[in-house]
Amino acid sequence: MSTCIASRLLYDGADWDFDKLRRTYDAIERIAVEELGLDLYRNQIEVITAEQMLDAYAGIGMPVMYRHWSFGKRFAQNEMLYRKGLRGLALEMVINSDPSICYVMEENTMTMQATVLAHAAMGHNHFFKTNQAYRSRTDASAILDYLAFARSFVARCEERHGAKAVERVLDAAHSLGEQGVDRFGRRERPQLGKERDRAARRLEEARTDYNDLWRTLPGRKPQPDVDLDEEAARQSLGLPEENLLYFLEKHAPRLKEWERELLRIVRNLSSYFEPQRQTKVMNEGCACWCHYRIMGLLHERGLIDDGAMLEFLHLHSSVIFQPDFDDRRFGGINPYALGFAMMRDIERICTEPSEEDSAWFSGIAGNGRPLETLRAAWSDFRDESFIRQYLSPRLIREFHLFKVDDDGDQPELRVDAIHNESGYKRIRRAVATAHDPAIDLPCIEVVDVDMHGDRRLMLQHVVREGRVLDALETRRVLRHTATLWGYPVVLREVDSDTGREFAEHDASAAG
Amino acid sequence: MHVIDRRRNPQGRSLGNRQRFIRRAREQIREAINDALRERSVEDVAPGADVVISSDGIHEPRFARDRTAGRREHVLPGNREYMEGDRIPKPQGGVDGAGSRASDHGEGEDEFAFTLTREEFLDLFFEDLELPDLVKRKFKAEKSPRPQRAGFSISGAPNRLNLVRTMRRSLARRVALGRPSEQVLDQLGRELAALRHGAIGPGDGRSSAARVAEIEEALERAERKRARIPFIDPVDLRYNRFEHVPKPVAQAVMFCLMDVSASMDEAMKDLAKRFFMLLHLFLDRRYEHIEVVFMRHTNRAEEVDEDTFFYGRETGGTVVSSALNEMLRLITARYPTRDWNIYVAQASDGDDIPSDVPRCLELLGERVLPVCQYMAYIEIGRQGRAPAAQDGSDLWNGYIRLVPGHANFVMRAVAEARDIYPVFRGLFSRERSET
Numbered sequence: 001m002s003t004c005i006a007s008r009l010l011y012d013g014a015d016w017d018f019d020k021l022r023r024t025y026d027a028i029e030r031i032a033v034e035e036l037g038l039d040l041y042r043n044q045i046e047v048i049t050a051e052q053m054l055d056a057y058a059g060i061g062m063p064v065m066y067r068h069w070s071f072g073k074r075f076a077q078n079e080m081l082y083r084k085g086l087r088g089l090a091l092e093m094v095i096n097s098d099p100s101i102c103y104v105m106e107e108n109t110m111t112m113q114a115t116v117l118a119h120a121a122m123g124h125n126h127f128f129k130t131n132q133a134y135r136s137r138t139d140a141s142a143i144l145d146y147l148a149f150a151r152s153f154v155a156r157c158e159e160r161h162g163a164k165a166v167e168r169v170l171d172a173a174h175s176l177g178e179q180g181v182d183r184f185g186r187r188e189r190p191q192l193g194k195e196r197d198r199a200a201r202r203l204e205e206a207r208t209d210y211n212d213l214w215r216t217l218p219g220r221k222p223q224p225d226v227d228l229d230e231e232a233a234r235q236s237l238g239l240p241e242e243n244l245l246y247f248l249e250k251h252a253p254r255l256k257e258w259e260r261e262l263l264r265i266v267r268n269l270s271s272y273f274e275p276q277r278q279t280k281v282m283n284e285g286c287a288c289w290c291h292y293r294i295m296g297l298l299h300e301r302g303l304i305d306d307g308a309m310l311e312f313l314h315l316h317s318s319v320i321f322q323p324d325f326d327d328r329r330f331g332g333i334n335p336y337a338l339g340f341a342m343m344r345d346i347e348r349i350c351t352e353p354s355e356e357d358s359a360w361f362s363g364i365a366g367n368g369r370p371l372e373t374l375r376a377a378w379s380d381f382r383d384e385s386f387i388r389q390y391l392s393p394r395l396i397r398e399f400h401l402f403k404v405d406d407d408g409d410q411p412e413l414r415v416d417a418i419h420n421e422s423g424y425k426r427i428r429r430a431v432a433t434a435h436d437p438a439i440d441l442p443c444i445e446v447v448d449v450d451m452h453g454d455r456r457l458m459l460q461h462v463v464r465e466g467r468v469l470d471a472l473e474t475r476r477v478l479r480h481t482a483t484l485w486g487y488p489v490v491l492r493e494v495d496s497d498t499g500r501e502f503a504e505h506d507a508s509a510a511g
Numbered sequence: 512m513h514v515i516d517r518r519r520n521p522q523g524r525s526l527g528n529r530q531r532f533i534r535r536a537r538e539q540i541r542e543a544i545n546d547a548l549r550e551r552s553v554e555d556v557a558p559g560a561d562v563v564i565s566s567d568g569i570h571e572p573r574f575a576r577d578r579t580a581g582r583r584e585h586v587l588p589g590n591r592e593y594m595e596g597d598r599i600p601k602p603q604g605g606v607d608g609a610g611s612r613a614s615d616h617g618e619g620e621d622e623f624a625f626t627l628t629r630e631e632f633l634d635l636f637f638e639d640l641e642l643p644d645l646v647k648r649k650f651k652a653e654k655s656p657r658p659q660r661a662g663f664s665i666s667g668a669p670n671r672l673n674l675v676r677t678m679r680r681s682l683a684r685r686v687a688l689g690r691p692s693e694q695v696l697d698q699l700g701r702e703l704a705a706l707r708h709g710a711i712g713p714g715d716g717r718s719s720a721a722r723v724a725e726i727e728e729a730l731e732r733a734e735r736k737r738a739r740i741p742f743i744d745p746v747d748l749r750y751n752r753f754e755h756v757p758k759p760v761a762q763a764v765m766f767c768l769m770d771v772s773a774s775m776d777e778a779m780k781d782l783a784k785r786f787f788m789l790l791h792l793f794l795d796r797r798y799e800h801i802e803v804v805f806m807r808h809t810n811r812a813e814e815v816d817e818d819t820f821f822y823g824r825e826t827g828g829t830v831v832s833s834a835l836n837e838m839l840r841l842i843t844a845r846y847p848t849r850d851w852n853i854y855v856a857q858a859s860d861g862d863d864i865p866s867d868v869p870r871c872l873e874l875l876g877e878r879v880l881p882v883c884q885y886m887a888y889i890e891i892g893r894q895g896r897a898p899a900a901q902d903g904s905d906l907w908n909g910y911i912r913l914v915p916g917h918a919n920f921v922m923r924a925v926a927e928a929r930d931i932y933p934v935f936r937g938l939f940s941r942e943r944s945e946t
Binding site for chain 1: 512513514515516517518520522524525527528529530531532533534535536561570571572573574575576577578579580581582583584585586587588589590591593594595596597598599600601623624625626
């Protein structure tokens with residue numbers, strides 16, 4: 001201890017304890033807030049064991065989660081991989097909540113803990129708080145309460161209606177999780193804090209609510225103008241609708257109130273996670289940049305020793321490692337690698353731009369304000385727009401990126417662009433598109449309901465570039481959808497340009 | 512910033528999820544266990560098992576694109592030799608997406624591997640099996656007694672503090688002794704502040720200063736009284752009290768009888784061993800306390816330890832009744848039938864000297880079967896021949912006469928290792944005990 005004070009070191013050696021943790025946190029936070037200008041939620045650091053980390057994995061990273069077999073499945077699988085040494089565990093996990101909860105593992109060395117604090121408690125935390133996608137979609141202060149509500153609601157439903165019945169609805173809802181998001185942000189963000197009151201009020205409102213689909217008695221008057229009437233009905237259903245879970249929750253004729261509430265829970269969680277899908281590269285890039293910068297400053301000022309710095313660099317370089325496409329370890333573009341490289345690149349463009357940079361990034365090149373530029377980028381962009389804006393030719397060269405086109409009918413792939421003058425733009429566009437969930441995920445909409453016939457629900461998949469759905473998986477999902485809808489469901493795959501129909505899948509409700 | 516140490520939190524938070532998962536995959540897991548049993552011995556399996564199940568029932572479908580259809584673009588890092596316009600033959604399994612998909616979800620789509628704990632394994636293993644004619648319960652002193660609620664006490668460990676009782680007594684004492692409450696202090700304080708600001712004046716025409724002095728004195732008195740009379744006094748404390756009450760324990764003894772005469776070879780003994788093993792595992796789960804007696808016999812019977820039982824060598828003739836006699840002697844001496852549930856499992860190749868068979872029948876019918884819960888006779892066929900297909904051994908033909916009159920006596924024939932488990936299930940399955 002005395003040596004620490006004498007030599008200004010925050011800690012030495014590998015072991016951590018709560019004193020060192022606190023001292024290091026304070027030093028890191030001072031740098032983050034005063035020098036880097038980060039805007040943070042309050043932090044809550046929780047020390048957990050490996051088993052608890054596996055628990056957290058299973059509950060998709062949330063500290064509280066309702067019960068479902070799929071989480072048990074995930075736990076069993078991760079546990080097996082971990083015990084056999086096939087997979088390491090993440091060093092940390094951080095939750096977009098207020099206060100921000102950051103899990104650190106007890107097995108970590110003190111240097112790892114410091115890195116984790118700089119990475120998650122500073123980088124991710126700032127990103128969660130300031131990024132526009134999170135601000136507009138998630139309600140950080142209420143998420144933990146909402147999860148607790150969801151958990152007890154599901155448990156109550158299991159008690160009252162049986163675990164089987166609850167499982168049936170949740171299974172079906174999970175299969176549509178990715179289609180439970182308003183991609184284009186039409187509805188305002190859910191106020192999770194008010195959800196509980198809402199749940200009670202909904203029950204009352206729904207009783208008095210009128211919905212044409214629910215009418216089982218034949219109409220008294222003959223329909224004078226069928227077309228007009230149908231058009232009006234379609235409008236009252238809000239068609240077309242891209243958020244399948246929303247549509248089913250509001251309009252599925254045979255669901256009970258508690259089943260609708262379950263759909264709502266799944267939908268709310270799905271939209272809570274949507275920003276993370278949209279900002280993987282930026283989020284990790286921001287966090288990696290922060291830990292790299294902060295640890296560097298700590299070392300520069302003699303607050304950590306050379307040994308710690310070396311350990312950090314080793315850790316850092318394995319996190320941002322990008323294997324080549326023909327490497328056995330290759331698993332797509334590593335968001336940590338791409339994100340970190342882009343943040344460093346922006347910093348470089350701001351301070352020492354080359355001629356090329358000045359041409360490509362006239363707005364920021366040589367402005368001398370890297371921190372401000374980065375913070376602005378972190379708050380205003382998501383992956384797709386960020387890459388479209390900031391991926392520089394220099395990085396494309398560094399990564400040796402190349403673009404291949406894969407036509408399903410052809411036996412060969414074609415190299416469409418490489419890292420040269422004519423290829424930069426095409427490569428950049430393709431990388432950006434690949435990071436847009438709205439394009440990456442199939443676009444499926446509710447287009448119609450057959451209100452005079454068998455109440456068939458009609459879905460449509462807008463096919464781009466001939467990329468149709470996997471028939472087997474689609475049938476499985478549709479079976480789930482039909483369970484919720486209560487009547488047959490049809491999915492048509494239609495080409496976006498020509499309107500040509502590729503395939504039709506259908507499923508009817510069981511029992 | 513707070514640092515919270517969660518390491519001591521209760522473990523197994525996801526137990527509920529795991530139970531749901533196992534319930535969901537029950538059929539597939541049972542199939543996997545049965546498959547595994549065919550190849551392994553019971554001892555291998557019992558400590559817990561890696562199972563690989565098909566992912567039929569536990570697949571979570573999503574809308575996903577067909578990976579082979581349509582036109583797609585991939586951007587890949589690490590270009591070395593390709594130039595624009597180059598054509599590359601398609602690698603097996605596609606590029607980029609496909610490769611990562613397979614490694615992300617390690618198990619692929621068709622099989623799912625995970626580890627069952629010993630408990631889970633045995634639960635599934637013995638699912639639907641039931642012990643016929645269970646349970647004589649008895650107080651057994653050496654069994655650790657269980658705590659039982661027994662009112663309240665005035666001392667105890669802090670974790671047993673009964674808050675409701677304690678607060679009730681605290682409240683009663685505070686009311687009785689007239690401890691001024693927070694509200695009273697608040698009210699006085701507010702009035703004092705208002706008087707000092709001149710916002711209000713005393714109602715009865717006295718001067719403000721007099722009223723202020725009066726309130727100050729009252730406040731001081733109240734504070735002193737609060738200090739004298741604590742909110743919670745040691746005399747208020749009440750703790751939950753527990754008494755240790757011995758609970759009746761069901762106990763069982765299991766007699767394993769085996770013919771070790773020359774006619775039983777190693778393979779046949781191995782089969783017998785497997786059967787005994789299963790029976791032991793099974794009884795172990797149903798009883799808190801179980802003893803096993805190994806008894807081997809040739810022309811005379813003796814009690815031996817497990818090792819000798821399975822691996823010891825002895826030759827001689829075969830007199831089955833000697834084992835039955837010895838067992839009856841032990842029951843009288845050590846296991847009074849009033850206290851013990853008695854199970855008998857006999858394995859033999861069916862040889863007996865013909866003159867002994869009537870004696871066995873008499874012993875069984877009149878003395879053994881009336882006192883034991885259940886007796887299973889396993890006849891082991893030689894070299895993979897099903898014994899039932901033989902024209903019947905001496906013992907089989909004799910014993911079969913006892914079956915109609917005794918519900919607690921069953922006999923089965925076993926020829927190969929993989930018959931053991933089905934035979935075992937057949938003996939103890941619920942349907943059997945219902946009929």
